[in-house]
Amino acid sequence: MSVAVTRRRLLAGIAGAAGLAGTAGTAAWASGLFSTDPTLVTSDSALVADAEAARSRVGAATVTATLTPRPVTLDLGGTTVQTWGYAENASGPLIRARAGDLIRAEVVNQLPVATSVHWHGIALRNDMDGVPGLTQQPIAPGGRHTYEFTAPDPGTYFYHPHSGVQLDRALYGVLVVDDPAEPGRYDTEWIVVLDDWVDGTGRTPDQILSSLQSMGGAGHMGGMDMGGMDMGGMDMGGMETMNSPLLGGAGDVAYPHYLINGRVPTAPAVLTAKPRQRVRIRIVNAASDTAFRIALGGHRLTVTHTDGFPVTPVTTDALLLGMGERADVTVELNDGVFPLVAAAEGKTGQALAIVRTGTGVPPTATGRPAELDRQVLSTGTLDATDAVRLADRDPDRTHRLTLGGAMMPYRWTINGTTFDESEPLLVRQGERVRLEFVNRTTMFHPMHLHGHTFAVAGTGVRKDTVIVLPNQTVTVDLDADNPGQWMTHCHNIYHAETGMMANLAYQA
Template identity: 35%
Template sequence: MPYGRSAGPFASFWLAVAAIGCAGERPSQPEGWDSAVALRPARDLDARPGVLEVDLTARVEDVEIVAGKRTPTWTYNGGLPGPLLRARVGDRVIVHLRNELPAPTTVHWHGVRLPAEMDGAPGHSQPETPSGGGFTYDFVVPDAGLYWYHPHVDSAVQAGNGLYGPLLVEDPDEPAALGDELVLVLSDITVREDGSLEDPEAGGNLGTLFGREGDILLVNGRVNPVIGARAGLRQRWRIVNAAKSRYYQLLITDHRFTRIGGDGGLLEHPVEEDRILLTPGERADVLVTPRGAPGATLSVRWVPYDRGYGATFGRPEVEAFRLRLADEPLAEGDPLPAIARGIEALDTAAARRVDLQLTREEGPGDLVMGINGVPSWEAEPLVAAVGETAVWTVENTMEFDHPFHLHGFFFQVLGADGQPVRPLAWKDTVNVPVDGAARFAVRYDNRPGMWMFHCHILDHADAGMMGMLQVVR
């Protein structure tokens, strides 16, 4: 039972919850504090408890990204980002996809441990859904955490044009005192002077090599929104980096963050950090307590992250969003519960080794990337057995970092000594640094099928830095 709710590493244990209650009314965030970043909820078509059933239509819609301009954006249900799907652990999720785009598409449920036939990998788990066609995704969400959905057909183009959205799976056993919650979808996009989207092939091979970043930062589809806050009152930010290439590194001057979770839900224990760093595809669950003078505005800044050659050269910091403090005195918020989660380290004593190199080919023509020197369209799948444990070593031979994503399974990141990195955490995306390697341990639970792995700089995946894992009984 490697991922069970009541036993094993996926059981959550709250060691202590501070009692809440004091004389007088509990202080609260300012009225309308989250209105600037409010996400559209998905409309549930099924009134039964334990079932979330929604319609999801992929279509081109004119969206005002830049004030005064209408941009034909690829959307789910007409908005950017797609609607927030909110479920609870163990719920059945049914999504009826309707494709009204001028191209085939699929939906990949990033991070969710679902059956392979629901994973949205075209040609492996399902055929492409053609323009005018539909497909119904039907699966159970077994794990709490923030996940997200996006296409896996021409991923860089379709996600870059706006196709992505969040899926939040709640744990009913979590205490309510963690903080006032926001789901924040970080992304970027480029809009031309006439309001149209940038050419997805802009920059040619150099654009592919670097990874095409949009020049407009978006938070829940908005440009530099203002979130209300009250000094001293904790907020809980559930963040996903849905950008196709951009690494998001966020700072607030004179503030620290308490990271309590990531890709696969809560960490073994919280950690204090002075910044939030998310590669494309990663998630973070962080607590922040704003402080400052009444009426002050705090800048949440995107800070360039050095992911390789030229990644930071001449690039200024950019304000991603702001926190505006209410014109009220410092509040005394609820005490932070003592949080811990029991995660058992995977036993790697008899683990199979998987050694991969992230590579690119030199020569004329279009840039071709690959794994072990082979682009995805020529590669044979790796083969593994249900119940097997493996240790993957992913080596980077290029001059840029790469976020490496494995579909369908959580893993534990290992240090150079082969021991799990602390605090223990379940991951599905890990950064592979320049001139370095990422190592992780994974156990294949009973979900046979074909599973993708790839660089989550989507330009790189489309250029061939992708492979398949066939898990058999």
């Protein structure tokens, strides 16, 4: 997800980049911060600082963290992998603050490549958004960078690099912003991080990206993976279709492992509580190419939040979460041992954790709770609570983002162009902006917007990442109240990296 630049802005940025010879080398960061385009609110604008000043709270606490992205050896549960991570476990360090707190995170880059940290879902100051080439310089190998921003809204968030396909390693962590007015209608809390895993099993995510591009998805026909080819270093064992009844084309990569909290299903994480306790489960889909269908055997899930923001609670058997989406659910626990399963939607395989409140036979690694095949809820159908509903207002401006692309050649586009050829989508501060995501492909795309939480048309549910199904349109509205330069992109990391990104650009 490195940012290339439009030709126009590249020309504007050359003067600024020239003085930075010797670092990073690519043209990718010759835009944005270094742009001399006077018509745009760049991340170093006084308007960005003004917005932060309005957000900051007198007497707020400061939460500090140090993130050291580095080569690590992880034990996924009998499977040991060499990878890159922020910690010695695949869930990453938890950062926890209260709404309004200042978060100060120092990043010490011990990777052999440049990196960055994006704070996914947070309506933060633009110059801390972590997009190399647009809001900052990349953090060079051996370099340091300090992120400092107010986290205004409570909720479940996460953070990860916005550099290449680094997210598909163990470079992510959860950021929980607690609500000072939390009603606390639960006894305990678990954090559940979902991931699709390949690194250290024979190929790196960068090699998968290369093979997708060079093979052009050979063997894929109309979004269907015919299997059998050497993709991702996996023996796919003959015919495999990556199609889902809920999503259509469900992914481009068959991963060897699916993880909950960094563990494979044969050595699952165990979550413990007492019978009849109410647990709040904060679920984060940190995967790069996999949506998950989640269920807890013997229970129903009451969804209370998605992407940090509250919804009218809905009880369901199972829940579908796309890449980059989060959901908070509450469950009143029965007495016994239960499987918490996240099935890789449209793929073969699943992630597992064990919920234990008493005695019982542990679930098997491949057991499939019946709840997975009952009622399955998609977060985009939830209703916003009145407290977070956007006021009724006609849009001042509408941008249509037509999503295009295919497996062969492996190239994903917005409005017919990859990001490096695209023009910014212009907005002005104070406007109500409508985005129409029009999907003309056979794949689903979880579309994410930085720095804002939009309202999905129809239900008003507030989200920063929304699934757009094949041949469907999802319309969202947002208040342009956070000046700067923001990415909107598919959160399939391979789609984003090969072009499915755009820049929502505030005009001065």
